[in-house]
Structure formats: C-alpha cells, structure tokens
Amino acid sequence: MAVVDRNGNTVRYGRINTAMVGGWARGEIAEDGPFWALNLMKYRDVADYGDASDAKKISGREADDAYTPTGPLAAIGAMIAFAADVESIAVGDGTAWDRIGIVRYPSRKAFLEMQQREDFKSKHVHKDAGMEFTIVMSCLPVLPFGGSADRAPRVELRLSADAISPEPGDGLYDVEGVIVGDERVWKSASFRWLVDEVKAVAHPVTDDRGNYVMVLKPMIDRLTRSVTEGAVTA
Numbered sequence: 764m765a766v767v768d769r770n771g772n773t774v775r776y777g778r779i780n781t782a783m784v785g786g787w788a789r790g791e792i793a794e795d796g797p798f799w800a801l802n803l804m805k806y807r808d809v810a811d812y813g814d815a816s817d818a819k820k821i822s823g824r825e826a827d828d829a830y831t832p833t834g835p836l837a838a839i840g841a842m843i844a845f846a847a848d849v850e851s852i853a854v855g856d857g858t859a860w861d862r863i864g865i866v867r868y869p870s871r872k873a874f875l876e877m878q879q880r881e882d883f884k885s886k887h888v889h890k891d892a893g894m895e896f897t898i899v900m901s902c903l904p905v906l907p908f909g910g911s912a913d914r915a916p917r918v919e920l921r922l923s924a925d926a927i928s929p930e931p932g933d934g935l936y937d938v939e940g941v942i943v944g945d946e947r948v949w950k951s952a953s954f955r956w957l958v959d960e961v962k963a964v965a966h967p968v969t970d971d972r973g974n975y976v977m978v979l980k981p982m983i984d985r986l987t988r989s990v991t992e993g994a995v996t997a
Contacts, residue, residue, distance in 0.1 A: 776894040777943040783901075784942060787871040795870045799844065799936060799989070801952055802864040803898040810892040824861065826893025835883040839873040841866055844989035847918060847979035851961070854968045854976040858896070863920060863979055867989045871901075898944040902936035902952055910934025910987040915956035918984070922975040927951035934986060947973040954986060 786792070806823030821829075836842060845865035852860065868874045877883050909932050921927060924947070929935045934954040941948060961978050988995045 774943075775891055776897045777899070778945060779943055780941050783940045784875075788875055792871055795872055797867060797869055797993075798871060798874075798939065799902045799904065800866045800868060800874070800942065801900045801902050801936070801938075802862075802866070803860050804862040804864065804894060805858055805896045806861045806893055807895045810889075812888070812892045823893035823895065826889045827862075830886050830889035830893065832877070832883050832886050835877050835880050835886075836866065838880070838882075839877050840869040840994060841873065841877070842985070842989065842994050843983055845981065845986040846983040847981040849977050850917065850980045851964050851978045852967050852975065853964045853978070854970050854974055856971050856973065856975075857969060860977065863977070865902075865986060865989075867994060869994065899942040900944075900949060900952070901939040901942055903939055904990045905929075905935040905937055906990075908934055908987060908990040910954055910990070911956040912987045912991070913956075914981065914984045915958050916980070917957040917961050918979045918981055919955040919957055920975065920977045920979055921951075921953045921955075922949055922973065923951045923953075924949055924972045924974060925951070927953045929953050930955070932956070934990070949973055 787795075804827065806827060808823060810821050810823050810826035812826075833843070843864065844867045845863070847863050849860045849863060909929065911932065927935060927950075932955070936952045938949040938952060957978070985995050
C-alpha cells in the first residue's frame with residue numbers, strides 16, 4: 764500500500780517509523796550527532812514507475828542506481844560508507860536481499876533536511892519505482908570500533924534481535940531504531956571482514972525474529988574509516 768510522507772514522497776517499500784522520526788523532527792534527541800543508516804534492499808524485478816511510464820522498462824536495481832542521491836548527501840555532509848551485493852544468506856527469513864548500503868549522516872537534523880531538498884525529492888521517484896522492500900536502521904558504533912581498515916573480498920553481516928558479543932576484529936553497532944521497515948526491531952549489527960573463500964550455503968536457517976547472517980561482496984568499503992576518521996571522502 765502506497766503512502767505519502769511528510770515531504771510529499773510516495774513510499775511503497777516499507778513502513779515509516781513516524782514515532783521515532785517525529786521525535787527527531789521535534790528535537791527530542793538531547794545530543795544530535797552522527798548516525799549510520801544501515802539499508803537492506805530488495806529490488807523489484809522490473810521497476811514500477813506507474814501507468815504513465817510503462818515504456819520505461821528497466822530493472823529495480825537500475826532504478827535504484829538512478830536514485831543514489833550522491834549530490835544531496837554531499838550537500839548535507841553525509842557520505843556512503845559501505846555498499847555491497849548480497850552473495851549468500853546463511854540465516855534469514857526467506858527474503859532474498861539484493862544489496863546492503865550504509866550512509867553516515869552528520870546528524871538526524873541533516874537527515875531530515877535532506878528529505879526536504881528538491882534535488883533529493885526529484886530522485887526519490889526512482890527509489891519508489893525500483894525498491895520492492897527495504898529496512899533502514901539507525902545505528903551507532905560501539906567504540907573502540909574493531910573493524911578492518913583494509914578492504915577484504917567478502918564481509919559477513921550479522922543482524923540480531925539480541926545483543927551480539929563480537930569477536931576480536933569485528934565492527935559492532937547498536938541499533939537505535941528502525942527508520943523504515945516493518946514491525947520487527949533489532950539490537951545489534953556486526954561486521955566481520957573475510958579474507959578466505961566462503962562456501963555457498965545450501966540450506967539457509969530460517970529465523971522469523973529478524974536474525975540474519977549474510978556474506979556480502981563490497982563495492983565501497985569505508986566503514987571503519989567512517990567511524991574512526993569521521994566523514995571521509997575517499
């Protein structure tokens with residue numbers, strides 16, 4: 764079911780957490796600083812622009828690529844910290860997630876300001892057309908952040924409804940809340956950099972609570988640097 768958010772954007776890909784986002788808008792965060800938006804993305808096979816654009820036959824992934832708001836992000840001081848394709852899922856709920864992305868925002872105020880920018884709103888139509896479902900979580904790094912500063916061929920992502928006990932070298936986030944998603948909630952997200960070859964999982968474990976274990980193939984990996992060095996640009 765489509766809804767229209769407070770900025771006039773049509774949203775069909777998940778439920779907006781109006782309680783949390785409304786609290787941000789009212790300034791209920793005592794110390795508004797950086798947060799990391801963790802995005803789980805499931806694309807439509809064919810982008811849906813509505814009846815007026817039936818001739819525009821591109822994939823959901825291509826539509827999301829057209830959406831990527833690099834200009835608006837740069838304008839508010841945000842940056843893409845991590846982007847990866849989902850290569851395999853060992854634990855999940857049956858959703859075949861396509862891509863994972865993480866954006867570091869300088870503040871919740873800046874995040875809300877971006878939603879109102881005309882250059883952002885003009886791109887949002889591509890996200891709505893291409894995205895079948897997404898979960899977007901607001902996350903805060905647990906310091907000291909132990910993730911690798913070097914790129915690795917694969918990264919293991921764990922999401923848990925409970926607290927995760929990290930192993931040495933893992934990057935760990937506390938989940939503040941869900942910005943867009945469904946009724947589920949999460950507490951922790953961890954990242955492990957994998958240098959060895961990863962075997963495909965023949966029979967994934969089903970977990971309806973929202974616990975996930977995924978192997979990702981990164982395209983952009985500035986994750987550790989985005990925590991230890993702030994808003995890096997390269």
